[in-house]
Amino acid sequence: ELRERGYNLPDIAILAFKNYDVVRITSWLNEGGVPFISHSSLDIRQRKLTGEIISFLNFIDSPVDDLSFIRFILGDIFQKRCSHHGLTAKQIHNFIFRNRDEPHIYRAFQREFPGIWDSLFKKLFRLAGHLPLYDLVTEAFRTFNLFGDFIEEEATLSRTLEAIKEFEERGSNSLKDFIAYSRESGDDTLWNMDVPKGIDAVNVMTIHKAKGLGFPVVIVLLYGDTVNRGIPYIIGDEPEGVTLLRINGEMAKKNALLEELYREAVIRNEVNSLNSLYVGFTRAVSEMYVLAVRKERERYPFELLPFDDFPSSERPERAYSGAVESPPETELYHHDRGVEISVNPDAGINILEKKRGEFYHAVLYNIEFIDGEAYGILRDAVERVVTQTGTGHPTEGIMKELHSFLGMAGIREYFLNKEGREVLREREFADGRGNLYRMDRVVIDEERVTVMDFKTGRDTATEGDKYKRQISRYMELLKEIYTHRDIEGIVAYIDLKKTERYSL
Known part of the structure; x- marks a missing residue:
């Protein structure tokens, strides 16, 4: 109906509270054949491929980290490369179970598959800690042919290299520091892929991601959300230390101190929900739609919005703005020529x-x-x-x-x-x-x-x-x-x- 009145898909944004809801929305759009861009999946750390890259970096930084090594050799990156060496996924699983009591499983891998180790791991293993971070990762990309084997993940791979470059520009060049930084949830801008312009698709994101943005049409989905969802836990910061309390309303009534803590937590929860609603309700430029379900015991968000006082009105007319013009596509070229790095074989970097x-x-x-x-x-x-x-x-x-x-x-x-x-x-x-x-x-x-x-x-x-x-x-x-x-x-x-x- 919005399309019929002249809106293009990029004019429309669907907002929800949680990433879980964003996933549900995108599945509905996908089933309906509606193109979409999920802004909640732009963080490259959420991509499976990035997780495998981080596992590999964890391993070469700390070879005793058996879990990271196992995660990597069970992942898509290694599976695609080892298939060229005649090694199947079943053989890898059997190897892991056969050597589960090994103190350092990578050594067993060296013994059983020396050719694969020399081809894929040996050089990178020796260079870890001796090459700048960016050079080490680009050499790993070349060794495992990531841009060739995962052409559909080109944006993820490019953003990974950009994140490393920006991380180094901040004055840090440590592999360990980068791994630790990748686990932090703070500065998302370093890890987010840029949204392509000129893509004819609906925008789907959490309300938090929508801060500072504006769209001609906003659909706020509040289905299943409630401000009275309960308090999962309460953190108390006392002189004796930090305490973690899990209480409900009935328990709080039995103790004055617990009742006060619970009341403060409920107020904070309601204020946070109201702040989120404010953000969601102020993103629309022309039209806003709020989708919610009225339940017998749940008044949210109807108690906040005077639906009965403002019945649905006629949809405003909008002139057709024309089709979205996509920019010309430019193919990226990635060469696989490695950088010659002198490593003294007699030094035996251990x-x-x-x-x-x-x-x-x-x-x-x-x-x-x-x-x-x-x-x-x-x-x-x-x-x-x-x-x-x-x-x-x-x-x-x-x-x-x-x-x-x-x-x-x-x-x-x-x-x-x-x-x-x-x-x-x-x-x-x-x-x-x-x-x-x-x-x-x-x-x-x-x-x-x-x-x-x-x-x-x-x-x-x-x-x-x-x-x-x-x-x-x-x-x-x-x-x-x-x-x-x-x-x-x-x-x-x-x-x-x-x-x-x-x-x-």
Whole structure:
């Protein structure tokens, strides 16, 4: 009827409270053959393909994350690639069940399918943590031929790369930080695909998504919604801590405090619903339709809208505005030429070794002083890091290794709580050009400042020279700040249980 009166499909917006309702609306439109654009599905994080990409990034960032690896190899991306190698979905399922007790399932995959590992995983596995985030992801896209195998998801893939580029422009280039950021629900603009202009389709979205927008015709669907839907839970912020209460109206009547909390929650709920209604009811430029069902015990939204006082009127006339002109289509071209990246095969970039080193550094960061029993302090630090990172490192072996390291004569003295001593951990210092240097541990005493750099792994001659230059630079920076104190530098090798000392 709206089309007959001259409205085009893009002039029409259908609004609902919840994403669930948006899905229902789009299914109705689809059954009726009405083209639509669902604004609630523009967040690329809701796309299955993006979930598989994030799972892959989770895996190469933390190879001990078996769940992410399994999610990826069971997904569409890997299934399409491995089909070229003669590997079926059933074989992958059998492999997973057969190796379900493996501590790190990717190692079993390496043994059973070395050709597929070398073709699809090996290079990316070695480069993780050494390439900029954008370069790493584009190399992954090329390796798994995403733009070729998923041409229908071109918008999702392009927006993923744009999101990474914009994330890097904010000053962060860490794979771990990007994964964490992708889980946040805050800044949706980074993840939303742009709505194409000139598409002859109805707009469908939640009322929240419609903020700031306007449409000639708005249909607000309130079917099944109510302001009296109950309070699922009440969060209380008390001096003793945060409490979570689940109460209903009958329970609230039995206690004055609960009744007050429940009444405040009901008011907040009603105010939020009214605010949402206000947004929905102010999006229409020319016409608005509210669809609701009157029930015996439910008055919403009829108690807010004077339907009986304003019966339906004749539809206003509207001149035909002509067909929607679609812009000319432009095909995107994606080449699959990889960037040549030099990787020293003899260096054998060991990702697990790198992660172990990061874990050791995190534990040492969590220890300011060792005043009492060292093993107990160390255990608390290890448990704290395990909780923060969710990693599955063998804690007993790590505690034994670090306990021995911290007991060394040249190390323990810098963890004692002496009078007037100040300790800076993982602190960044800037030189005159603005370059930042993060120092593992800086111990500031009255007459001396000692900078400590912790290292794991083997001490090769090349690495030793590099470490010496690094600690010397740290010492020079500290001398500019603490001009009247002696400056000392220590390169401490955790695995080798030895130290190299330098002075300035």
